[in-house]
Amino acid sequence: MSGYSPTLEALIEKFRSLPGIGGKTAVRLAFHMLNANEEYVSDFAECILAAKSRITVCKVCQNISDEEICPVCSDMSRDHGLICVVESAKDILTFERVKEYNGVYHVLHGLISPMDGINAEDIRVKELISRITGVNFNRNVGDGVLDVPQDGEPDEMAEIYNEIAKTKVNEIILATNSNVEGEVTATYISKLVKPFGVITSRLAYGIPVGGELEYADAMTLFKALEGRREI
């Protein structure tokens, strides 16, 4: 017997099931909930439920979004001809910190990994190809995937969608991680899209800015040498 009530025990167990949360932290979080006011607690529960019920993926870039088209894709001031391909929606946040990037994104929701039984069909590669070729992309709009009124004024979302569909994709940046799965996925996509006349690029590897040579590992140093530029 732990001396705790079953209800509290259940809450502690739930917190412990979260990634990176150990036993002691779970107890602290459960007690935090217990001591918090009614409103905070019901808000918290509501937010968790909303995450599951309200959030969908953007019809264009597969980013996590409340809308059918996410804020990044709806922003027509961005360059829709430049697509940065990332593994997960989390990576978009990282890129958005770099204020200079003005292109759009494509979220794969995974990487090709034959070892884990994850093939190209299991991640959002075909959606990326649709964006590049236009096939199956325009069709979605009239297909009822987006709510386009059959008569009367055209829907605002459908208008944005059509405009995006009209833009030719010039370049895709394959910004997957530099592990085996990331490299395999990047190579696979690169080969797939080259016939469509799309430039494919990979992020540069090298010594981190502010990093010291002394602490660079051999692989990073090798990549830095390989990618050296004339000055």
Added chain:
Amino acid sequence: MSGYSPTLEALIEKFRSLPGIGGKTAVRLAFHMLNANEEYVSDFAECILAAKSRITVCKVCQNISDEEICPVCSDMSRDHGLICVVESAKDILTFERVKEYNGVYHVLHGLISPMDGINAEDIRVKELISRITGVNFNRNVGDGVLDVPQDGEPDEMAEIYNEIAKTKVNEIILATNSNVEGEVTATYISKLVKPFGVITSRLAYGIPVGGELEYADAMTLFKALEGRREI
């Protein structure tokens, strides 16, 4: 713009509001929720709400409990004449790990701290005094605080309650922390209960088992010297 949907942003914010959870962990936890199945998520939300709605405090020891009387107090094989007084319900878990302890507890839900405006009335001292003197303790049962049927068979909880009320308290262990607030609270309670012929004790301070003298701070060493025992 972070590139995240407002719903996801709200969930991240909620996780960030938890004690000891930083920005990156909050993002990780929010994505964990997003990728979890429907059942897990609704279970999680339910547990949080239950913590607020279902959990109450034990009428005897003020421990957090689902029942009117907590499992520790309901256990009549324990020594109800020995009460370990602790600051918070969390401390009970710590003591329960020591399998040898067979007494019961009393949770103060805070410590006396005049600096923070917390006086003896703000913590559960009077409930402890009730347990020792029996005044206001027995009365609760007939008072409708516990659901005692007016006629017919006596309630099981009320029976346990009456039995506890009959047990004389012999000793209280003041197991508050060894900081200023802990010491003040222990001294205050000790002076209050002495007239009732109750033995009051404090936990022993000294070198931790397995600890090395070299690393002991001066205060601990002083306490260890002070509390030295003949062998």
